[in-house]
Amino acid sequence: MAISPVASAQSQCVMSSSFNSTESTGFSCLNPLKLPNITKFKIALCQLSVTSDKQRNLAHALHTIEIAVEQGAKLVVLPEMWNCPYSNDNFAKYAEDFDDEDASPSFSMLSQVASNQGITIVGGSVPEWNNGLLYNSCCVFGPDGKLRAKHRKIHLFDVDIPGDILFKESDTLAAGNTPTIVDTDVGRIGIGICHDIRFPELAMLYGARGAHLICYPGAFNMSTGELLWELVQRARQEASILFVATCSPSRDSNGCYPIWGHSTLVGPFGKIIATSGHEETMVIAEIDYSTIQLQRESLPLEKLRREDIYQFVDKSAWKP
Numbered sequence: 001m002a003i004s005p006v007a008s009a010q011s012q013c014v015m016s017s018s019f020n021s022t023e024s025t026g027f028s029c030l031n032p033l034k035l036p037n038i039t040k041f042k043i044a045l046c047q048l049s050v051t052s053d054k055q056r057n058l059a060h061a062l063h064t065i066e067i068a069v070e071q072g073a074k075l076v077v078l079p080e081m082w083n084c085p086y087s088n089d090n091f092a093k094y095a096e097d098f099d100d101e102d103a104s105p106s107f108s109m110l111s112q113v114a115s116n117q118g119i120t121i122v123g124g125s126v127p128e129w130n131n132g133l134l135y136n137s138c139c140v141f142g143p144d145g146k147l148r149a150k151h152r153k154i155h156l157f158d159v160d161i162p163g164d165i166l167f168k169e170s171d172t173l174a175a176g177n178t179p180t181i182v183d184t185d186v187g188r189i190g191i192g193i194c195h196d197i198r199f200p201e202l203a204m205l206y207g208a209r210g211a212h213l214i215c216y217p218g219a220f221n222m223s224t225g226e227l228l229w230e231l232v233q234r235a236r237q238e239a240s241i242l243f244v245a246t247c248s249p250s251r252d253s254n255g256c257y258p259i260w261g262h263s264t265l266v267g268p269f270g271k272i273i274a275t276s277g278h279e280e281t282m283v284i285a286e287i288d289y290s291t292i293q294l295q296r297e298s299l300p301l302e303k304l305r306r307e308d309i310y311q312f313v314d315k316s317a318w319k320p
């Protein structure tokens, strides 16, 4: 997908013809908003503490999901790397092969609790082994416990701010290549993992494909989190007017990676519906998708967009 300047109607035609119709989605092709059967429900963002003890992390996540359900949540979101302290040294040690049930306790636990409790889970992320490569992967489970989608972090976090932070995910992880949007009982959900949130094009693509909600499990750090974490999540709804949910681990002051925290639910006009600090907590809030329609009527971005000047092209094949 790319945003390309379009100099004239003529060049727009030429550019569009280089993609077939399933690959090219202009904003003018935005799906009219279709609401799921459940339009109002509670979401839980579990800002979990993560330790070096994987068994404890699993038991703790399970217990927290059960509490979220007791509080009425129909959709539970976990943080990025919730089974593993966030460090390149750990990813391989804590990684699981999702295709091998015996080698994937995190995957099995999430599948079982989704089906036992009859809820949808956006399972944060855990390191995944696949064909000799390591990925940062998020699994989405339906209320039957079945895997509905898997997102592998597309934009790896490689940062070098002299005197501040040096971290290169690409030293150990491979990048995913596919945007992930999934129809669930609680709406059409686009998935991004942490640094993916920095790229508005991905959110625009999800918006153009009719997402109601984008979930970003993330673990922003203290260097970039304070200035940007809230800003980017409030901005991400802007392209398409939808809900945005982020879920971080809590900060561990002894940890190797200083996590910003602040898991948040943002509404379709950029309003912060619920948020948190950096400590371990659960953010429970209500999502009401009917507000998306209202906001889109108040501010019809689709009509106001100037596709005679610029154009949005979705290069990946996708069908609802």
Ligand SMILES: O=C(O)CCC(=O)C(=O)O
Binding pocket: 156, 157, 193, 194, 195, 196, 198, 218, 219, 220, 221, 224, 225, 228
């Ligand atoms: O984009 C950023 O500033 C932080 C990203 C990050 O922490 C991550 O992708 O894990």
